[in-house]
Amino acid sequence: xxxxxxxxxxxxxxxxxxxxxxxxxxxxxxxxxxxxxxxxxxxxxxxxxxxxxxxxxxxxxxxxxxxxxxxxxxxxxxxxxxxxxxxxxxxxxxxxxxxxxxxxxxxxxxxxxxxxxxxxxxxxxxxxxxxxxxxxxxxxxxxxxxxxxxxxxxxxxxxxxxxxxxxxxxxxxxxxxxxxxxxxxxxxxxxxxxxxxxxxxxxxxxxxxxxxxxxxxxxxxxxxxxxxxxxxxxxxxxxxxxxxxxxxxxxxxxxxxxxxxxxxxxxxxxxxxxxxxxxxxxxxxxxxxxxxxxxxxxxxxxxxxxxxxxxxxxxxxxxxxxxxxxxxxxxxxxxxxxxxxxxxxxxxxxxxxxxxxxxxxxxxxxxxxxxxxxxxxxxxxxxxxxxxxxxxxxxxxxxxxxxxxxxxxxxxxxxxxxxxxxxxxxxxxxxxxxxxxxxxxxxxxxxxxxxxx
Amino acid sequence: xxxxxxxxxxxxxxxxxxxxxxxxxxxxxxxxxxxxxxxxxxxxxxxxxxxxxxxxxxxxxxxxxxxxxxxxxxxxxxxxxxxxxxxxxxxxxxxxxxxxxxxxxxxxxxxxxxxxxxxxxxxxxxxxxxxxxxxxxxxxxxxxxxxxxxxxxxxxxxxxxxxxxxxxxxxxxxxxxxxxxxxxxxxxxxxxxxxxxxxxxxxxxxxxxxxxxxxxxxxxxxxxxxxxxxxxxxxxxxxxxxxxxxxxxxxxxxxxxxxxxxxxxxxxxxxxxxxxxxxxxxxxxxxxxxxxx
Numbered sequence: 203x204x205x206x207x208x209x210x211x212x213x214x215x216x217x218x219x220x221x222x223x224x225x226x227x228x229x230x231x232x233x234x235x236x237x238x239x240x241x242x243x244x245x246x247x248x249x250x251x252x253x254x255x256x257x258x259x260x261x262x263x264x265x266x267x268x269x270x271x272x273x274x275x276x277x278x279x280x281x282x283x284x285x286x287x288x289x290x291x292x293x294x295x296x297x298x299x300x301x302x303x304x305x306x307x308x309x310x311x312x313x314x315x316x317x318x319x320x321x322x323x324x325x326x327x328x329x330x331x332x333x334x335x336x337x338x339x340x341x342x343x344x345x346x347x348x349x350x351x352x353x354x355x356x357x358x359x360x361x362x363x364x365x366x367x368x369x370x371x372x373x374x375x376x377x378x379x380x381x382x383x384x385x386x387x388x389x390x391x392x393x394x395x396x397x398x399x400x401x402x403x404x405x406x407x408x409x410x411x412x413x414x415x416x417x418x419x420x421x422x423x424x425x426x427x428x429x430x431x432x433x434x435x436x437x438x439x440x441x442x443x444x445x446x447x448x449x450x451x452x453x454x455x456x457x458x459x460x461x462x463x464x465x466x467x468x469x470x471x472x473x474x475x476x477x478x479x480x481x482x483x484x485x486x487x488x489x490x491x492x493x494x495x496x497x498x499x500x501x502x503x504x505x506x507x508x509x510x511x512x513x514x515x516x517x518x519x520x521x522x523x524x525x526x527x528x529x530x531x532x533x534x535x536x537x538x539x540x541x542x543x544x545x546x547x548x549x550x551x552x553x554x555x556x557x558x559x560x561x562x563x564x565x566x567x568x569x570x571x572x573x574x575x576x577x578x579x580x581x582x583x584x585x586x587x588x589x590x591x592x593x594x595x596x597x598x599x600x601x602x603x604x605x606x607x608x609x610x611x612x613x614x615x616x617x618x619x620x621x622x623x624x625x626x627x628x629x630x631x632x633x634x635x636x637x638x639x640x641x642x643x644x645x646x647x648x649x650x651x652x653x654x655x
Numbered sequence: 656x657x658x659x660x661x662x663x664x665x666x667x668x669x670x671x672x673x674x675x676x677x678x679x680x681x682x683x684x685x686x687x688x689x690x691x692x693x694x695x696x697x698x699x700x701x702x703x704x705x706x707x708x709x710x711x712x713x714x715x716x717x718x719x720x721x722x723x724x725x726x727x728x729x730x731x732x733x734x735x736x737x738x739x740x741x742x743x744x745x746x747x748x749x750x751x752x753x754x755x756x757x758x759x760x761x762x763x764x765x766x767x768x769x770x771x772x773x774x775x776x777x778x779x780x781x782x783x784x785x786x787x788x789x790x791x792x793x794x795x796x797x798x799x800x801x802x803x804x805x806x807x808x809x810x811x812x813x814x815x816x817x818x819x820x821x822x823x824x825x826x827x828x829x830x831x832x833x834x835x836x837x838x839x840x841x842x843x844x845x846x847x848x849x850x851x852x853x854x855x856x857x858x859x860x861x862x863x864x865x866x867x868x869x870x871x872x873x874x875x876x877x878x879x880x881x882x883x884x885x886x887x888x889x890x891x892x893x894x895x896x897x898x899x900x901x902x903x904x905x906x907x908x909x910x911x912x913x914x915x916x917x918x919x920x921x922x923x924x925x926x927x928x929x930x931x932x933x934x935x936x937x938x939x940x941x942x943x944x945x946x947x948x
């Protein structure tokens with residue numbers, strides 16, 4: 203007993219000597235808590251986080267929201283961009299320009315996407331999403347609202363976009379806003395300096411890559427951190443070798459991953475790997491883009507967002523891209539990945555009229571003009587959009603996509619999202635860690651596919 | 656004969672120091688480079704690499720991280736979740752521990768096992784049923800700052816999950832500690848006419864202060880760092896805690912790593928402060944209840 207008493211006295215002493223600090227901390231924290239109660243209950247329900255978010259640059263936007271809030275029937279809009287990014291500013295500018303009162307729910311891109319199935323259990327009236335299987339999947343599950351009536355008032359979209367917005371049941375579920383293509387990026391000055399020409403077929407591509415290697419360059423910058431970038435490379439090799447329809451069927455689960463056609467893609471991919479930067483799994487696409495910028499690498503196959511990595515205007519003016527060359531003359535080079543972003547409506551929105559009004563406005567010119575003025579990184583889907591304000595990259599993107607016969611969305615948008623995140627991402631990463639194991643990797647994909655598709 | 660072991664121990668000592676220094680450096684590299692990157696503009700590290708000599712050192716990243724990550728707001732959300740959770744966890748677990756450790760009852764061990772076993776379930780496994788339960792539980796909008804009509808999407812749901820999950824572990828630690836407090840203390844109090852609740856509040860709880868402080872430190876760090884439940888249960892970006900601020904700074908394609916490094920430094924600060932403030936209790940608390948004494 204004596205022993206025990208002693209121990210507790212000594213601890214008791216410690217407590218006393220530190221009590222001030224503990225109480226102080228508790229008091230500060232408590233004050234924060236009180237403040238939280240006070241402001242949260244009043245503000246957050248009715249306005250966007252812009253009021254709290256840092257704000258000089260969003261004050262104008264916050265003003266609009268405050269006028270919108272008292273009406274009581276603001277449409278809730280879920281956006282997969284959080285404050286602080288150009289994409290957020292662009293989306294906000296666009297939504298403000300619609301004139302429809304709304305409350306924004308801004309969540310960072312990655313956790314919005316990872317959490318989408320939970321999100322759809324309690325969605326906002328209108329929310330951002332993507333065209334392709336990912337859209338049709340939710341439409342089929344009854345998790346997205348039919349907006350065919352909205353499409354009656356959207357005269358500005360071409361038939362191609364309407365098809366991309368249509369679910370398996372023939373109804374529309376998406377209002378497209380913008381898209382961006384995947385292409386081979388290069389520096390014009392480097393090509394001029396070394397006398398390279400843009401390749402248009404397999405032989406020219408291989409010759410160019412060999413030449414670059416002889417000149418001490420890495421032909422292709424390459425990265426796979428996050429496990430999605432190489433999916434683009436798979437897509438384009440697959441579409442060039444096997445065609446667009448095979449891409450669609452393969453990702454819908456109708457084709458065999460262990461079949462000859464897929465094996466041919468991986469055989470070619472294995473042959474091309476020596477022309478790529480080594481060990482892509484640990485490299486972010488930004489680092490790969492830096493290799494292109496610093497002229498260590500000659501080319502980089504990526505989405506046109508590659509330019510967002512740099513602020514150096516001289517480099518950005520020098521940056522150009524070309525369509526991935528044809529690999530099989532019988533298949534040609536008229537298919538490519540050009541993911542379309544857009545907005546969908548919840549299956550049973552609280553404010554359906556408002557949601558439809560918002561979606562109609564999002565399909566209109568005011569929305570996209572305002573959004574594009576802030577964030578011109580992707581190409582507006584609206585065909586009436588004034589193309590004279592296009593940046594050079596946008597202009598070329600529009601031409602490239604306009605010339606393509608078939609537009610794919612991107613591997614992870616053209617198939618079950620779970621299939622990609624649980625199976626494909628790891629499989630492709632493992633392939634890059636050890637290309638010789640590809641047969642067993644493909645067997646695994648084929649066995650697991652049936653759980654998802 | 657006397658010298659040889661001394662020499663050997665000097666060598667092994669030298670080896671130990673080399674080894675420890677090396678390991679310390681290995682562990683410090685990521686932390687130090689993150690701190691270093693946090694003070695440098697993105698354009699500079701992008702151009703010259705992370706390990707280059709600095710051209711400009713600036714606090715701008717910290718400023719931007721605070722404002723762009725909306726940290727004033729998210730920090731409030733975190734405190735709204737963490738503080739009530741810790742208070743409730745410590746209260747529930749100390750009452751439970753008191754019952755199973757100070758009174759002899761047939762189901763003592765069974766109860767203790769039940770509480771501890773709850774810790775062994777991974778959150779990922781039970782989040783779906785919990786999610787549906789929260790969704791099906793009506794909750795007046797007046798009592799939350801959302802208008803979902805159910806517990807799902809409210810910070811209260813996150814508090815409930817934290818309390819339920821952490822009470823088991825704390826009960827385990829507290830009951831082991833309380834077992835070390837001599838039975839005679841309770842008996843003496845009983846003779847003096849103290850009721851059970853008086854024994855709990857006036858005899859046992861004051862003696863448990865060190866372990867409570869240790870648990871509070873641990874729990875603060877765990878709950879503060881939680882991202883999973885916040886993302887799963889809170890749909891509205893506005894409701895999310897400070898861990899989401901870091902996620903907010905990463906874009907769809909482009910991420911400013913220096914900015915994220917600065918944000919991580921800011922976010923790590925409060926746990927460090929709590930740890931330093933309660934350090935002595937924390938280390939003392941780790942061995943509490945390790946043996947019956």
